[in-house]
Amino acid sequence: MGRQKTKVPEEPQGRLDTSQDPHPDVNYLAPCNKETIIVTLYGATNLPACKDGSEPWPYVVVKTTSEKANKHSPQVMTSVTSEPTRAPVWGDTVNVEIQAEDTGREDVILKVMDNKKKKELVSYDIPIKYLRIFHPYHFKLEKSEKKDEAAAKTCLYATVVRKGSLLPRYVGCDHTALEVFLRGVNEPLVNSLKPMVVIARVVPNYTEFKARQARRDPASVGLPLTQISFPISSPMNFDVPRISQNGYPQLSKPGGPPEQPLWNQSFLFQSRDGATSFSENTALVLEYYPSASMQSSEPWTLNQPLGVSVLPLKSRLYHKMLTGKCLQGLQVERLPIIDTNLKTVNGEAPSVNLSFQLISSERPENFLTLNNSKALPTVNPKILDENLGAIRESWSMSSLDSAQETEELQPRDVEMNNYRRAMQKMAEDILALKKQANILEEENGMLRSHLSQQSIEEQSRAEEENLVSMKQKLLLNELDMKRLRDRVQHLQNELIRKNDREKELLLLYQAQQPQAAQLRRYQDKLQKMKALEDTVRHQEKVIEKMEQILEERLCERKEPIPSNRPQGKPIMASGISLGPVGETLAVDLYSTLLAENTRLRTELEKNRQQSAPIILQQQALPDFLGGTSDKFNLLAKLEQAQSRILSLENQLEESARHWAREKQNLAIRLQEQQHGFGQPPNSIIIDQPNAGASKNPQQLSKLEPSLPSSDKKLNRPSDSQIEISNHQKT
Numbered sequence: 001m002g003r004q005k006t007k008v009p010e011e012p013q014g015r016l017d018t019s020q021d022p023h024p025d026v027n028y029l030a031p032c033n034k035e036t037i038i039v040t041l042y043g044a045t046n047l048p049a050c051k052d053g054s055e056p057w058p059y060v061v062v063k064t065t066s067e068k069a070n071k072h073s074p075q076v077m078t079s080v081t082s083e084p085t086r087a088p089v090w091g092d093t094v095n096v097e098i099q100a101e102d103t104g105r106e107d108v109i110l111k112v113m114d115n116k117k118k119k120e121l122v123s124y125d126i127p128i129k130y131l132r133i134f135h136p137y138h139f140k141l142e143k144s145e146k147k148d149e150a151a152a153k154t155c156l157y158a159t160v161v162r163k164g165s166l167l168p169r170y171v172g173c174d175h176t177a178l179e180v181f182l183r184g185v186n187e188p189l190v191n192s193l194k195p196m197v198v199i200a201r202v203v204p205n206y207t208e209f210k211a212r213q214a215r216r217d218p219a220s221v222g223l224p225l226t227q228i229s230f231p232i233s234s235p236m237n238f239d240v241p242r243i244s245q246n247g248y249p250q251l252s253k254p255g256g257p258p259e260q261p262l263w264n265q266s267f268l269f270q271s272r273d274g275a276t277s278f279s280e281n282t283a284l285v286l287e288y289y290p291s292a293s294m295q296s297s298e299p300w301t302l303n304q305p306l307g308v309s310v311l312p313l314k315s316r317l318y319h320k321m322l323t324g325k326c327l328q329g330l331q332v333e334r335l336p337i338i339d340t341n342l343k344t345v346n347g348e349a350p351s352v353n354l355s356f357q358l359i360s361s362e363r364p365e366n367f368l369t370l371n372n373s374k375a376l377p378t379v380n381p382k383i384l385d386e387n388l389g390a391i392r393e394s395w396s397m398s399s400l401d402s403a404q405e406t407e408e409l410q411p412r413d414v415e416m417n418n419y420r421r422a423m424q425k426m427a428e429d430i431l432a433l434k435k436q437a438n439i440l441e442e443e444n445g446m447l448r449s450h451l452s453q454q455s456i457e458e459q460s461r462a463e464e465e466n467l468v469s470m471k472q473k474l475l476l477n478e479l480d481m482k483r484l485r486d487r488v489q490h491l492q493n494e495l496i497r498k499n500d501r502e503k504e505l506l507l508l509y510q511a512q513q514p515q516a517a518q519l520r521r522y523q524d525k526l527q528k529m530k531a532l533e534d535t536v537r538h539q540e541k542v543i544e545k546m547e548q549i550l551e552e553r554l555c556e557r558k559e560p561i562p563s564n565r566p567q568g569k570p571i572m573a574s575g576i577s578l579g580p581v582g583e584t585l586a587v588d589l590y591s592t593l594l595a596e597n598t599r600l601r602t603e604l605e606k607n608r609q610q611s612a613p614i615i616l617q618q619q620a621l622p623d624f625l626g627g628t629s630d631k632f633n634l635l636a637k638l639e640q641a642q643s644r645i646l647s648l649e650n651q652l653e654e655s656a657r658h659w660a661r662e663k664q665n666l667a668i669r670l671q672e673q674q675h676g677f678g679q680p681p682n683s684i685i686i687d688q689p690n691a692g693a694s695k696n697p698q699q700l701s702k703l704e705p706s707l708p709s710s711d712k713k714l715n716r717p718s719d720s721q722i723e724i725s726n727h728q729k730t
Contacts, residue, residue, distance in 0.1 A: 028134075028268050029363060030097065030165045037096045037108050037128065040159040040251075041078050043089040047121055048150045050114060055084035057115040060156075062094050065107045065125075080115045091254070100165070103128045110141070110156060122151040124230055130238040131162040134177075134270055136250050137238070140225040157225070159251065166362045173271035175358045178202070179329075180269070180284060181368035183353040184255060184262030186334060187344040192261070194290040195254040196306065199223060200267045201247030202275045206283035206310065208245060220246045222289075222302035235489060247285070248273050254291040264370050276358060278318035284311040286352070288337065307340025309352060321358055323377070329357025329368070331376040515631075522638045529645045535652060540604060542659075547597060 030036040041060050050056055059080045078092040098106050111123040124141045131137065137160045145152040167176040182198060199222070203209040212220040224246070228237055240248075248269070255261035269275030274282070286309040289302045311332065321328050334351040342350050355373035366372065 028163065028266070028367060029167070030163045032165050033100050034097050034165060035100050035103055035128075035133075036163045037098070037131075038093060038161045038163065039096070039108065039110065040093040041090045041110075042157040042159070043087070043091075044112060044154065044156045045087045046153040046155065047086040047088070047112065048154060049086065050117055050119070054116075055086060056117075056121055057081060057084050058088045058112050058121060059115055060090065060092075061109075061111045061113055062096055063109050063111070064096060064098055065105075065109065066098075066102070068109060077113075084116075093253075098128070105129075108160070110158065112154075112156065122154050122156070124156060124228075126160065126228075127232070127235075128162060130232075130235045131160065132238070132240050133162050133164045133168060134268065135240055136161050136248065138223055138225050138249075138251070140227045141230065142227070143230050167359065167364070168270070168272070169362055170272050173276055175271055175276040175360050176362055176364075177271060177359045178269045178275040179357050179359055179368055180267045181355045181370075181373050182252070182263045182265055182267070182286070183355070183370065183373070184264065185260050185337075186351050186353060187346065187348075188260045189258075189350060190343050190345055192258045192306075192342060195256040195258055196261045196288050197254050197291050197302075198252040198263060198265075199249045199287045199289065199302065199305075200252070201249040201285050202269050202273065202313070203247045203283055203285055204243065204245060204274050204277075204279075205281040206285070206312070207281065209247075209283075209285070212246065217246075223249055223251055242272070243274055266368055278313045278315050280312075280314055282313040284313060284356070285309075286311075286335075286354075288340075305339075307337035307342055307350070309335050309337050311335060311354075317379075318358075320377070320379075321356075328360070329355060329373075329376045330379050331355040331373055332379050522641075525638075525642055525645055529641060529648070532645065532648050532652065536604070536648075539655070540601075543597075550593070 039062050044058065047056060047058055057080055059078050061077045063076070076094040076096060078090045078094065081088045081090075096108065106128050107125045108128060109123060109125050112121045113119070114121055122143065124143075126139075139156075139158050139160060141156040141158065143151045143154060169176050180200060182200070209220060218224060226237070250267050250269075252263055252265050252267075255263040271277075287305040288307045288309075289305050317330070321330050331354070333353050335354060336349055336351045338349070340349065344350050355368055355376055357368060357376070
């Protein structure tokens with residue numbers, strides 16, 4: 001990996017030293033009830049420039065979503081580049097610890113910052129719940145053009161590993177992991193100019209792996225990357241297959257010095273990846289690359305290795321590992337580097353030292369270090385092939401050439417000889433029993449072949465059919481599982497969208513409650529206005545009745561004048577004579593009153609037509625007030641209707657009082673006439689306001705208050721009222 005950083009200052013410092021760490025961190029497990037996210041930042045390309053167009057001084061801040069909410073929480077970050085650049089190279093490793101119960105809702109945020117402006121250049125949020133525990137993800141992170149056009153071409157390259165407090169144990173696996181500890185090159189090199197990095201992987205079939213490398217398969221060459229585009233479209237981008245024919249590569253830190261690279265670094269391979277399944281084709285592959293490619297324009301591109309080391313993981317090697325006293329492991333002192341041009345000072349091909357052990361516990365306490373790896377049993381280099389490293393160890397003690405094993409056997413010669421003789425006798429007995437069993441099996445086979453040949457053929461056909469049906473069922477089950485997985489993910493996304501929609505609807509409902517209450521108040525006022533209009537219509541009918549009375553009185557006046565009346569005296573409606581002046585005055589008064597009634601009726605009809613659209617608009621109010629302008633228009637109309645209602649109420653009250661007084665006066669005058677208390681014949685009594693209106697109708701509008709035409713109609717007495725009043729007074 002890289003340098004582990006747990007304490008980082010407030011401001012990023014200079015570039016970290018990527019040389020050999022004297023105290024490497026070999027603890028692969030997180031603390032209890034916690035998880036550790038290890039992020040190795042390699043570099044980036046096409047970073048956006050600063051707002052003023054200058055080159056940024058980039059560094060990366062790593063935090064979680066909870067730390068982002070708490071602005072005072074500590075942060076972990078990489079070093080700052082030595083000079084402004086838009087294609088930085090870091091090679092730093094940082095650690096972030098979180099609580100195990102918070103992994104379902106926490107994200108790891110990788111934020112690229114500018115050290116000079118202290119502004120964010122680009123950021124990526126990786127959900128922790130999508131990461132598989134202890135699996136190394138080699139990411140190429142980029143933004144979608146639709147979401148962020150400025151950072152669409154930016155790519156960030158990093159390795160992310162999620163570590164738990166326990167190694168997972170899988171069904172069918174006796175061990176939890178295989179640990180490989182790589183120490184370094186044994187002898188100085190003469191043609192190595194740059195530090196080297198190592199890509200380690202365990203492949204299930206080395207022959208097929210070499211064939212894919214010869215075909216330049218991208219998944220088998222170098223360090224394959226997982227491309228993630230943000231925002232994340234599907235969690236299936238983080239899915240890891242059960243078995244990979246190319247293994248799951250892990251990248252080491254640069255080893256130095258270039259003359260004799262040393263790494264002293266461990267690689268942990270899980271049992272789920274098939275690392276603990278020792279077979280004839282399984283092999284540990286170590287590929288050596290120059291770290292100079294880490295400084296190029298694409299620091300994550302590893303094309304041509306400097307050499308390869310191969311250690312076959314065969315079943316004999318597995319049994320040999322189980323004979324260890326303390327640790328179930330072995331060490332190889334001179335594993336050759338093949339397919340290389342590197343040479344040592346002696347002109348030979350270089351070799352490396354490594355150790356490996358099987359881990360059976362879910363929470364092991366002893367990991368391989370530089371000290372305890374030397375105590376492991378050593379595999380004799382003479383039993384390793386130079387090309388493929390195939391193990392050819394014989395199980396007989398005569399083939400052991402190791403001096404260390406011979407020294408261990410000398411103190412126990414007698415006991416071992418007895419044990420050897422007993423084992424030899426047991427082996428001879430087993431071989432004799434096997435021969436006898438083979439003879440009996442052959443005889444029984446011949447007998448069974450004659451008796452049950454037909455049944456065997458039918459059984460074989462049935463087995464084949466069962467096998468085909470089981471394969472079909474397995475394929476269908478796999479398809480159903482994939483479909484159900486996609487369905488669960490789709491339902492989860494739908495649930496999230498529906499929750500967001502429910503929150504929006506609740507907020508909208510809370511915002512519309514005051515508006516709905518106000519709307520109900522306005523609707524109540526509009527209903528009151530309708531009641532007032534009904535009252536106005538009722539009063540209009542009363543006015544029409546009064547006009548009919550006026551017309552009847554007018555017809556009485558048009559009767560012929562008796563011949564015995566004196567000349568020059570007018571006649572009233574009750575039989576009192578009027579002169580020519582009085583007749584002219586009455587005709588002018590009636591015509592004026594009729595014209596005024598016609599005008600008032602026209603204004604009332606116009607008022608009814610104007611009030612109707614307001615009621616229709618109020619009834620057609622939408623359920624949700626969408627725009628601000630519509631809301632203001634409706635409020636203005638409602639205020640206008642409210643003021644109109646108040647004015648109509650006041651006018652109705654005044655008109656009702658005025659009509660009540662006139663009705664009372666008319667009733668009194670009618671009673672006076674019935675009982676003979678009328679006015680003298682020669683006197684003409686007309687109310688001053690009405691007389692003024694009969695003499696000059698244009699002055700009525702000047703005496704009335706300045707109200708709308710509909711309001712004037714309600715305040716002004718009608719023609720029939722003036723006529724009845726004048727008639728009763730006479």
